[in-house]
Amino acid sequence: MTQYDPVTPSGDALALVTIVVGSLLVVLFAFTLGRSYWLARDDRRCAARRDDRRSELLTRLYGPDPDWTSWVDGLDAADRTVVRSLVYTQLRWVRGTERERLRDLASVLGLDARAERLFASERRYERLQGLTWLALLGRPVDAETVLDRCRDHPDTRAAGARLLADTDHSEARPVGTELLLAPGRPLSVLGVDTLYQLYKHDAAELVAWATRERERWDESLFIQVLDVFGECSTVGPGVSLEWVLAGLDAASPRVRAAALEALTGYGWRESVRTAVVGEREAPFSHREEREPLVRRTAYRLYGEWATPDALDRLAEAVWRDPDDRARVEAARALQRADCLSTVGTGERAPTDGASGTDHVVAWVDATAGVDG
């Protein structure tokens, strides 16, 4: 009878693996528990300090004379760390004189110098931290420096432009726009909002920029600029909107929708109304426009314009658009124009056997108070 030894692959290899895994476990255990203990102890100490320092800070902030220098001189290193984090939090909420006082405190704590150092760093995250601090402290910066140090990444480009915008820098628009609208990846919401902050009261320069640069942008960036333009105050009749109107014939439905959205506030310009309607028999109705997204945007635009023609198109959409959501959008647009009750009556009644959509009107009517 053959004898079989028990299966025992290399015991040495197993012993080695055991030692490696065991060592790893010892290190992980010590690191995890040690860190937890150390941080918990830190928390306990900081909590008491934090309450005391916050109270002192607020008393001085709202008092007659904060005298930060003597206060800071009396703080130890741990207290200063606590106060720095308090300043960081408070600067986001406080406005007016108190904000200026906090900035003085930041200066006494050396935070402005630290922000400058961080901004000069090669590391992206440190530069971003520096930009955040500089914006909070309202520190003036040289536009060329911002341009040099922020070009490399979309996050730093947006943050650099934001810093210029927040500090009301004289070069904020040209340099900020150059940073934001450089061809490349689409903008973050910080970037989009910064572009809006730069042009919200007067978008004429943005229009000039868009007219010049439009061809260099990809679809996403073009849509984002259209979104910003749509949120800005309307520009005067002398400013050409050709770059927006060109978007109405774009192959991409998202661009068409964004162009329509951007023109919502321009119903008063006959040239715009003519361009939107053009030679079309049924502009942006389901007969001409396949994409419900575009039709829904067009219906919102018609509701805002509220011209007799636009209202007729909406009434027809409520009856005939094959898309549920588009029909509801058309009814809501009519409701906002106080014309919902006219659907299906008089000249706005369907002339042939259109399927009844009374429930769309009933729904929009019933939810009007809540949905707005």
Next chain:
Amino acid sequence: MIRELAATLLESTALVVLVYYLFVNGSYLLVHFAALFELRDEMREDDWGPLFSPFDSPFLPGVAIVVPAYDEAPVIVESVQSMLDTNYPDVEVVVVNDGSTDDTLERLVEAFDLVAVDATVPIDTPSEPVHAVYRSTDALSLTVVDKDNGGRADALNAGIWLTDQPLFCAVDADSIIDRDGLLAVVQPFLNHPEETVATGGTIGVANGCTVEDGQMTTVGLPNRLLPRLQVSEYLRAFYSGRLGLDRLQGLLLISGAFGVFRTEVVRQVGGYDTDNVTEDFELVMRLHQRLTAWDRDYRVEFVPGPVVWTEVPGDREALRRQRTRWYRGLLATLRQYRPMVGRRRYGPLGWFVLPAFVLAEAVGPLVEGFGYVVVLVGFALGLVDPRFTLAYFAVTAGVGLVLSWGGVYSEVWSYRRYEHPRQVLELLWLGVLENFGYRQWKTYVAWRGLFEYLRGVESWGEMTRSGFDD
């Protein structure tokens, strides 16, 4: 003759298992190592922002929190209140009562003064029929949809089709979101608004925590062993594991309990699959498949900061039902999307994450369970050296422990939801404990899930809610 055959079989099995073991644990270690880098970047990201107040921006996207609710009476009011209290300016809470047999709807009507909208819903939803939509004059952002029972996916589809918000957040009714959690989980949509299609937050275990007025006030560990073991498991798999997969650009799953999606994109791909019992996993796989086919630049991201606290099964039978369902869903989804496995077209997701996932998550528990049986047979036939077996078990358990403790370390290093060292010590101990019984039991559950899958079982399984006060 039998001994000879058994010995040959054992030797070849040992070799196959060894190679398999090296690959799977190597993959796990790589994922958890990558998680540390991802966490480092997330913490750095948290350090510098925000440079503006997104709440003041007209470009902050609105979010619909869609809450499917089936027999959730004990928790529904507190849960909805927590969602209404979310710190986000443009939020709509859409609760879909999925044909509950208890008084879920009545409790909502009473608590929020709901009134049925006196009109037929004009939008055709890909779901079981909707009976009524309720609105509240007190809580203007609350909508309650009452429909026939069709399951979680069906309820989510009704909610998704009835909202106008550009983003929706799928949340379970037995869940509590951190007050600032929604803004945090939406953050990738703010960083990459053109590309991000889905994000998921961290899932925390609510058992043992204190909830007051719909908000988590104290984070604690559950009193009972089974939920406690799940805390350690969630930290490893749903925290550290997902951070690592995110880093490797291969996030496969966003938990149904807390995920934000671009509404229009989910509608375009057809919504949730009502025939799949792990509809959250299936949806993310379908997004990867379709968006790649459409040649779209897209992102699916995990955000470690925000937490949704959810009640986990407290007894073995409920947990068994949940886990067999997860396993059946995993097999069904992987089978459905098997053409994606190993394909370079899908990037790291296709050539690394999916193959590793198949081997580790689908095959792994089966191999492990098979291994236990083989070792027992080997013992019975005197073919296995007990000392070697013990050492082998110690190494496998040790590697598992490295992953578990890595999850705990990631937590301590970052957001410290379990802030007391005593809690951390307990979590470390739970990592050890799960190797004695719990881990083996899970392999049994996987085998049972496999048999149920082969038999075509499609049941969801009930989860008895005890409410947050328990």
